Amino acid sequence: MQVAEGVQGVTLGRGFPASNVYFVRSGDSWALIDAGWAGDAGAIRRTAESLFGPGARPAAILLTHIHPDHSAAAGELAxxxxxxxxxxxxELPMGSGRYLPEFDMPLDHWVVMPIMRLLPAGTRSRIEAAGDITDVIRGLPPGGAVPGLPDWEWIAAPGHTPGSVAYLRRRDGVLVSGDAILTVDPNSVSGILSARQKPAGPPWYSTWNRRAARESIAALAALTPRVLAPGHGYPVAVGTAEVLQALADDGRSRRLRMVDRLLVRVGDPRADRYRPPPRLYARLQWLGHALTGLGLSPRYVVTLEVPGRRSGVLRRTDLVRAEHGGQDYLVSLTGESEWVRNVRAARGRVVLARRGRRQVVTLVEVPTPDRAPVIRSYALRAGRRLGSSAVSREARAFFGVGPDLAVEEIATVADRFPTFRVVPDPAHDP
Incomplete structure (x- = not known):
């Protein structure tokens, strides 16, 4: 199949086990990307000769990763x-063909190795020797240069294996993704049986690190490719960038929706007077008090003690103390919360406690126009980096703003988040 200018793809096999190899021309030379199963060497040579003439030989064989459906014929061809x-x-250690615990994946751990251990030692040695390509394997050059393809670059995409890579031609956005991104669904029974076309990540049962694999999907989507040539399934040449971004967002949003339902408010905080926290969070407050009292919670967490404005009964709430401009602040994520109204009723006179130490302070409410920089510092507390997943999640879930935490954007919602400056009063420490 013609994938793009100078890029031909061939599907070897049928159904779900079928894998793709790509013949890529660059000037007067060409290279082979991936090499299929062990029995595919003959078909690959015949295809090469039909494309490039009798006796055609590539400048290099390039693998997206070492798994038998992508690399088993590489040794014979090389x-x-x-x-x-x-x-x-x-990926170089995997070239020996032997099982390595540090490269373990579920399929190896639970199926392949138990079977291998049942085989006679001689049979096992012959199987391992057949997969040994240490005599022909080389590491890709640093900096993204691709041997034989000067107009391409390799992109690290770890997760499916520790050294998975994709190959990118930037001038027209062609991306050969290997198993980092597929267009068939290997993670459901219906997807495997029907081989229906659907953008998907690698199969979990043959993936070394699932979290890294999800991060690689997002990183490849950020390249906004125009053509996707996957390791399994048909290439995508229409709306490719949008399809990949939807795949990246889907994996991330599923995880965040689960966390948000349990612990934080979902989506854009509305202009309600009070947005009660999720029930689980409220029920775990006692545990937070205990951890803070023992000094086991993060250093920036303190327990606010203030009398109830109606009952006079002491109320305790665990809060994050943020630093901005050399001063400490408390921010109410839930708006006009109970603790905010109790603090106002107490005219700001409260106690902050941590690890048995209780300090009398006065909380001075910050005017709305001055809150945005403080709220930004709250999200970036304790050395958090702008752009990290934790900061981006809190920006969205807590404050309903973008991950760049622009002060101008925060200022548009600052009236929803009462903010207090902490003024210590050492003379009245109890």
């Missing part, structure tokens, strides 16, 4: 063509 097989340097 020795026949007398060329090297290139992989990410982190």
């Amino acid at each position: 020795r026949t063509w007398e060329v090297a097989v290139h992989v990410h340097p982190d």
Whole structure:
């Protein structure tokens, strides 16, 4: 199949086990990306000759990763063509064909290795030797240069394996993704049986690190490719960037929706007077008090003690103390909360407690126009970095603003988040 200018793809096999290899031309030379199963060497050579003429030989064999459906024929082809097989340097140990615990994945751990241990030692050695490509394997050059393809670059996409890579031609946005991104669904029974076309991540049962794999999907989506050439499934050439961004957002949003339902308000905080926290969060307040009292919670967490404005009964609430401009502040994420109204009734006179130490302070409410920089410092507390997943999540879930935490944007919602400056009163420490 013609994938893009100078890029031909071939699907080897049928159904779900079928995998794709790509013949990529660059000037007068060409390279092979991925090499299929062990029995596919003959079909790959015949295809190469039909495309490039009798005796055609690539400048290099390039692997997206070392798994038998993408690399098993690489050794035979490399020795026949007398060329090297290139992989990410982190992938080099896998070239021995032996099981390595540090590269363990569920399928190896629970299926392949138990079967291998039942085999006679000689049979096992022959299987491992057949997969050994250490004599022809080389690490990809640093900096993204691709041997044989000067107009391409390799992009690290770890997760499916430690050294998974994708190959990108920036001038027209062609991305060969290997198993980092597929267009068939390997993670459901219906997807495997029907081989229906659907953007998906790699199969979890053959993936080394699922979290890293999800992060690689997001990183590849951020490249906004125009053409996707996956390791399994058909290429995508229409709306590719949007499809990949939806895939990246879907994985992230599922995780965040679960966390948000349990612990934080979901989505844009509305202009309600009071937005009660989720029930689970409220029920776990006692645990927060205990951890803060023992000094086991983060250093910036304190327990606010203030009398109830009607009952006079002491109320305790765990809060984050943020620093801005050399002073400490408390921010109410839930708006006109109970503790905010109790503090106002007490004219700001409260106690902050942590690890058995109780300090009398006065909380001075910050005027709305001055709150935005303080709220930004709250989200960036304790050395958090702008752009990190934790900061981006809190910006969205707590304050309903973008991940860049622009002060101008925060200022548009600052009236919803009462903010207090902490003024210590050492003379009245109890």
